[in-house]
Amino acid sequence: MSVVVQKYGGSSVADADRIRAVADHVARTRRGGREVAVVVSAMGKTTDALVRMAEDVSAKRPLREMDMLLSSGERISMALLCMALADLGVDARSFTGSQAGIITDTVHTKAKILEIRSDRIRAALDDGAVPVVAGFQGVSTDRDVTTLGRGGSDTTAVALAAALGASVCEIYTDVSGVYTADPRIVPAARKLARVSHEEMLEMAATGGRVLALRSVEFARNHGVPLEVRSSFTWEPGTIVEEEDPSMEQMIVTAITHDVSESKITVAGVPDRPGLAARLFRALADRAVNVDMIVQNTSLHGTTDISFTVPTADLEISIAVAESMIGALGATGVSADSDVARISVIGAGMKTHPGVTAQMFETLAALGINIEMISTSAIRISCLIRSSAAEEAVQALHTAFELG
């Protein structure tokens, strides 16, 4: 029998009514003749409420204990979902991360899945039952409770789908799929029927908030097809799957934007090998995720290095950069958080030159200055003023005929 993994996010199980609606959908899928394994997040804003409780009690908040605390949220939602399924006559069984065999490393609050020992889940399916697995959590090789950090429940679902050899991993959320641009900014944005894993990865990395980057990466690496769907309308969503080389591809699939990053410039760095490496090693040692990096052409033997970091990490990044001024022989550090990254993404771009030119021309026509550029085989990103972001996304969406 074909196995489907269904993952329900916090908004999908926010209250008793939503939980019953999800149970109804799971029951109908099961009765449609497919084996179903479910992964759930904590209800609504439970995790935020737990974090506030911890902040009330403690200034230190050891990470091991934060994991113990936060992992209680999924226990509640999964037990309630199993009860709602029981009312519909479906034999459902909840499993904690530990019971589901989700083995992680020992990095509390940001653990990575090492292995899934899915024998108990497989046994439940073999019994004709619906296993309901806690998302976002696992058990470490030290036998401690761990959580997977941001996007963790999606990752649980994808990893479980890979372990069970599922035909699809359905991600239910409060949006109905993946769009050609953010519909709040571009009213003409269209829902995409299909995108490739690679395109979805680029979208997730550049501001598309629908799926967490790591879950898409896992899905691509293990060849797991995803479907992003709404648990409010239940209509067909967007399928994310391996690229089909026999099909002609859209040149441009989507426009994304991201205003959550800031730009730092280290000026007057002597143009010698190894200096940039020292700067970025120092940032990596403080766990700062550097995104775009641009080094200007060297003038008079010195160069400026600009890079972007998550605005949440701006303060620590500036401190690191300033502490390196002496070691680098640089002249100064400046920072700017009023920037936006606009990206044009499309698998067909590889074989169609001219996308870059079209993007630059569109921005130029609006008088928008490009401050940094970075590209991949299927993406072009420009850093611009954040005040121009909406206008830029709208114009690019029209220019590439995505409406």
Place this chain on the structure above:
Amino acid sequence: MSVVVQKYGGSSVADADRIRAVADHVARTRRGGREVAVVVSAMGKTTDALVRMAEDVSAKRPLREMDMLLSSGERISMALLCMALADLGVDARSFTGSQAGIITDTVHTKAKILEIRSDRIRAALDDGAVPVVAGFQGVSTDRDVTTLGRGGSDTTAVALAAALGASVCEIYTDVSGVYTADPRIVPAARKLARVSHEEMLEMAATGGRVLALRSVEFARNHGVPLEVRSSFTWEPGTIVEEEDPSMEQMIVTAITHDVSESKITVAGVPDRPGLAARLFRALADRAVNVDMIVQNTSLHGTTDISFTVPTADLEISIAVAESMIGALGATGVSADSDVARISVIGAGMKTHPGVTAQMFETLAALGINIEMISTSAIRISCLIRSSAAEEAVQALHTAFELG
């Protein structure tokens, strides 16, 4: 080093302030040079709130899923307590029932502890850390999450104390100890400095609400000394320990009362061997806990059998009794929930005749009719009208000079 197990009930960890106060007390005990293992209940009314959520979602509420749901409460309180301890510089580590090696049978919501594999707790103590263990929960031999039912956290604490060879198991609650009678009814009631396990057992079984019967039973069977104390005043409480045969005992230690039971009478039962056994087997099969049983002298070859059951089980008990009328050849079933059980308890009673006479005389002087009587070596209980209960307790407390 001497090990102490400290158990904190729901009211002791009801909010952030209470949790910090508990952390402070644990830290001071630890710094006093003793090893401390802590057992916590869920915060305040968390368990009630979780039950209400389940009732909102589902009519069926499978017991396995109720256990998964309810066990989330202690995860929250124990993680928060560990965080508060970290702020005080104490290395504390939370452990779920499963992590603490609390192995139970498979009876969901009313599981019994089979074994404690305390190696992780012992290892934490050996590291100089304070293990904080979830009360009320364990893992079954089928690897499912279980809860221990009413009084479960006390039982966890006593079992852990036994497994660790603790010198004492301190039970912190919202009362300051065990009293000669309920102070709300008898203002002159005194806090007892010491009682024996046997006396405490009789008190717990007959309306003393401070400790759950099963935890006292476990403490007696494993020779674990208990101390009942207040987490609000922190003053010395009541020590519950093995009887010291070298000491002269109080003839009467305490007066208890219980209005939570009802009386059922099956009338006109033929006086033949085996009929009573059939009735009580039928009740046992429905998991009804029968308490007092009285069978009147046989008149004309028939007898009346009266017994008490928890009022919560009254309906099912009446139904069982009525269904047996034909099989027993009885003439009818009657029930009465306006009854109270008044008990006089004292280890010295064994060697001092006259306590029974004094009890009956005291009740007679008040014109109180005794409907049923039951006795043990260290207890006499009388069933009376519930309206007379307070008056009876007050008079007995005075008559036995407990003030």
